[in-house]
Amino acid sequence: xxxxxxxxxxxxxxxxxxxxxxxxxxxxxxxxxxxxxxxxxxxxxxxxxxxxxxxxxxxxxxxxxxxxxxxxxxxxxxxxxxxxxxxxxxxxxxxxxxxxxxxxxxxxxxxxxxxxxxxxxxxxxxxxxxxxxxxxxxxxxxxxxxxxxxxxxxxxxxxxxxxxxxxxxxxxxxxxxxxxxxxxxxxxxxxxxxxxxxxxxxxxxxxxxxxxxxxxxxxxxxxxxxxxxxxxxxxxxxxxxxxxxxxxxxxxxxxxxxxxxxxxxxxxxxxxxxxxxxxxxxxxxxxxxxxxxxxxxxxx
Numbered sequence: 380x381x382x383x384x385x386x387x388x389x390x391x392x393x394x395x396x397x398x399x400x401x402x403x404x405x406x407x408x409x410x411x412x413x414x415x416x417x418x419x420x421x422x423x424x425x426x427x428x429x430x431x432x433x434x435x436x437x438x439x440x441x442x443x444x445x446x447x448x449x450x451x452x453x454x455x456x457x458x459x460x461x462x463x464x465x466x467x468x469x470x471x472x473x474x475x476x477x478x479x480x481x482x483x484x485x486x487x488x489x490x491x492x493x494x495x496x497x498x499x500x501x502x503x504x505x506x507x508x509x510x511x512x513x514x515x516x517x518x519x520x521x522x523x524x525x526x527x528x529x530x531x532x533x534x535x536x537x538x539x540x541x542x543x544x545x546x547x548x549x550x551x552x553x554x555x556x557x558x559x560x561x562x563x564x565x566x567x568x569x570x571x572x573x574x575x576x577x578x579x580x581x582x583x584x585x586x587x588x589x590x591x592x593x594x595x596x597x598x599x600x601x602x603x604x605x606x607x608x609x610x611x612x613x614x615x616x617x618x619x620x621x622x623x624x625x626x627x628x629x630x631x632x633x634x635x636x637x638x639x640x641x642x643x644x645x646x647x648x649x650x651x652x653x654x655x656x657x658x659x660x661x662x663x664x665x666x667x668x669x670x671x672x673x674x675x676x677x678x679x
Contacts, residue, residue, distance in 0.1 A: 382638060383411035383648040384675055387451055387617065389655060390415050390430040394438055398430075401653060402439040405446060408671040412447035413439065414481060414650065419457060420489045423658065433466050440474035447477050451617055451650065452553045452571065454485030455504075455511045457494055461536045464518035467548060468538055476543035481571055481615075482515075483553030484508035505558050506530070512552070512562050519547035551615055555594055557601070564601040569613035569648070573620035582622040588640060591616070595645050615648040616641055619660060625652065628662040634670045635677045642678065 386405055392398040405413040417432035436448050453463070471478045484504045485491065491498040499507065510528045517524050519542055524533045542548045549568035554560050555575070563570040575582070575590035582590075595614065602609040618637075619625045627637045628651060638649055651670065654662040 382642045385412040385650045388653045390435045406443045414449045414451040417450040417453040449479035450481045452481035452483040455507045456485040456490035460515040471542045481551040560601040571615045587621040613647045617650045
């Protein structure tokens with residue numbers, strides 16, 4: 380099974396002070412895609428520079444030619460399907476059809492309260508996600524949409540001319556639970572996971588592999604329930620959140636072993652974080668670039 384290698388570039392650099400050069404370097408290195416987080420702020424980066432995902436991706440689209448671009452991931456925490464659809468159609472047009480929307484249910488971090496609301500319970504996050512994704516799907520594929528939902532509504536929302544990619548730009552749905560898996564099966568062109576969060580602190584690499592195997596099996600069952608072949612979905616692993624953390628980037632040989640193991644599980648794309656020194660994503664830039672240019676060629 381073929382494997383693609385992509386990167387995540389966190390929006391922490393001013394565009395004219397390193398940001399533009401990083402996205403261009405990602406294209407030069409041959410990554411399949413470069414994604415960014417869609418947060419208002421994130422964990423240990425909260426007290427430093429952090430720029431918006433959509434403007435950053437718009438700038439990246441004008442600075443690159445071939446690289447696919449996208450979010451890992453957007454969530455309902457501070458987004459509405461109507462306004463998000465308009466931004467995505469514009470971004471897909473500017474990029475010439477190179478956008479993938481990573482989308483998930485969101486969490487209880489800073490984004491959950493930035494608009495002054497109380498954090499949603501896990502059930503409410505799942506309920507909102509189950510309404511958000513189908514409405515966004517309609518908005519990106521129909522010229523005009525009217526819908527009344529419990530959480531999200533649209534009234535003659537117009538999205539003409541639609542996406543460059545047809546019938547719409549692809550969704551990469553982040554999910555581990557049954558409801559999210561069903562959304563991925565029905566609406567996704569790809570499925571995204573970071574692994575089992577319960578294993579992050581004290582689990583082992585072997586336990587993580589088994590947890591990921593179980594997730595892929597559950598995705599297959601969700602697809603089978605609606606008569607869809609699970610092979611139609613790309614399977615994306617966002618690294619640094621399994622027990623190996625960012626040590627997957629400590630050597631070329633170690634990464635090749637990691638990538639081969641996860642390719643054999645069924646993953647079609649592995650995403651690694653662009654190094655940021657003095658952070659959880661610190662890594663040797665030279666090793667990172669050797670992984671980008673050599674790792675896939677060394678897989679048996």
